[in-house]
Amino acid sequence: MVPTWKLRAAFAQRLSAMYGTEVPAYTTLLEVAGQVNDEVAARDPDAARFGSIDRVTAERHGAIRVGTPGELRQAARLFAALGMHPVGFYDLRDGEGAVPVVSTAFRPTDPEELDRNPFRVFTSLLTTGDRRFFDPDLESRLDAFLARRQLFPPELLRLAERAEADAGLPAEQAERFLTQAVAAFALSPEPVDRAWYAELERVSAVAADIGGVAATHINHLTPRVLDIDALYRRMGERGITMIDRIQGPPRWDGPDVLLRQTSFRALAEPRAFRDPDGSVTPGSLRVRFGEVEARGVALTRAGRARYDHLMAETDRRMALRPDADRQETARSLWQRGFPGTEHQLAVSHQAFFTYRPVAGRPRDGRCPPADLTGLLSHGWLTAHPVVYEDFLPRSAAGIFRSNLTGEGTRDADLAGTPFDAHRLAEAIGRPVHDPFTLYARQQDRSLRQALFTLQAGAALRALDHGELIDTEATGAAPTGTDPTGTDPTGTAPGTTIADRP
DSSP states (O other), X not given: OEEHHHHHHHHHHHHHHHHHHHOHHHHHHHHHHHHHHHHHHHHOXXXXXXXXXXXXXXXXXXXXXXXXXXXXXXXXHHHHTTTOXXXXXXXXXXXXXXXXXXXXXXEOOSHHHHHXXXXXXXXXXXXXXXXXXXXXXHHHHHHHHHHTOOSSOHHHHXXXXXXXXXXXXXXXXXXXXXXXXXXXXSOOOSOEEHHHHHHHXXXXXXXXXXXXXXXXXXXXXXXXXXXXXXXXXXHHHTTOOBOXXXXXXXXXXXXXXXXXXXXXXXXXXXXXXXXXXXXXXXXXEOOOEEEXXXXXXXBOHHHHXXXXXXXXXXXXXXXXXXXXXXXXXXXXHHHHHSXXXXXXXXXXXXBOXXXXXXXXXXXXXXXXXXXXXXXXXXXXXXXXXXXXXXXXHHHHHHHHHHTOSSOOOOOTXXXXXOOOHHHHHHXXXXXXXXXXHHHHHHHHHHHHHHHHHHTOHHHHHHHHTXXXXXXXXXTOOOTTOOTXXXXXXXXXXXXXXXXXX
16 A cells, blocks of 8 residues: 555656656756755755755645535645645735635645655646626636636546545555556646637736646746845856745845745747647747745744735835835845844744653753743743645745736726635535634644743643633634634644634
8 A cells, every 4th residue: 555645745746747748848947956955065064944854855836726516626626636725725816916716725734744745736726707807708718718617637636635644645556646647747748729828818828838738837836045145146157047026025134034036037838739720830938937945934823924924125225226125125124023033933923843852851840831931041941843745825826926928908997806715625525724723723733832841831721711822923722612612732633724613
């Protein structure tokens, strides 16, 4: 029997190999990322702070786009076979560079499964009913086109169901499953209807990439790197054109937080086109690219609010001084306005950490204090950052926008189709997990175990009453008042957005 995590690891590896043959610049990206990671690991004894070098080297995330709720449900079935579940809701339909999709990320939710293989797929659903992008006639024709296609073969879906139910597959069936799963995301050789694609592209290049072709495909794959600034420079030295900047927080002297991303620009790929007279002629499309990411500590809702404020202030200042250096403007704001150490992030409840008791602490007759600052400052506990496993909608939209062939059209005077996590969960047919709650449960579990080991009764009582950790800041319910009614130790299934009142 091939267990779930080995299926996931093999799928990620094969998908990466396949994408490298389709987009050779991606192979260059992997080479440079590997070189940078080896150099950082050799010079920095703390390089494994956000995961072992083996995990970082193997880590990938992919991105796909689907057109209908039915296609999304089938994709969810496929990813469930790999131990990947929908986490988070991302609405990319508003703001600069808006595109007509809503998204979630399929990924493992258990920390042990993430350590085994953290493969994740950012999955976007086309919102054909959004009148800001599609009028009724185009919506009707687009829905009809999407209804005629089939993304995943029936045998693949049957194998996925069995893999999910049995937590793995026998070796022969595992091979068939993996072969068909990778093939489902390969670039289709079927000719593209030139006129239909162009009509959708006038609305949005993303809409055309989803609804203008007969199959889905990997839009990009993303390795993880330990120094994204060094990689950005080296890719340019290799002659690879990168997008204009690194998305996310700036490089600064404080803790690495959330996610920094960049990509090389989408390259023109040869495609066959079917013209109105039925003839097939050569052409090209520029929709696929290679992305790279650097991950930091996961922020609580309070920390995320601070992050969003600093990003908005950076935007405001750049609007006043368009010629200023954005990186330096952001760095200056962060140096003054964001906690400068992981200790400050922990005690101000602005980031998530796991906690461990300090072994061999000298006996001095004192009992462990009932506050987090005291437990850390007086040597009772050590804090270890929880890696941010998710995405930033602003960064995702920024990279999408940087790789579009045109601005598209959007009528901002019309009302958008209401869409939230609850509706997305209904479309998927599965609950969408709240990432803040997943991180909070991981933190709470480790803290509770550490305090139990220390026999820190007063601190445990404070934790039970929501006093040791500010649950309003973290965005999680106090232990014992979990709105899902799940076991407060975190042994029951994770809280989901769809379950929350």
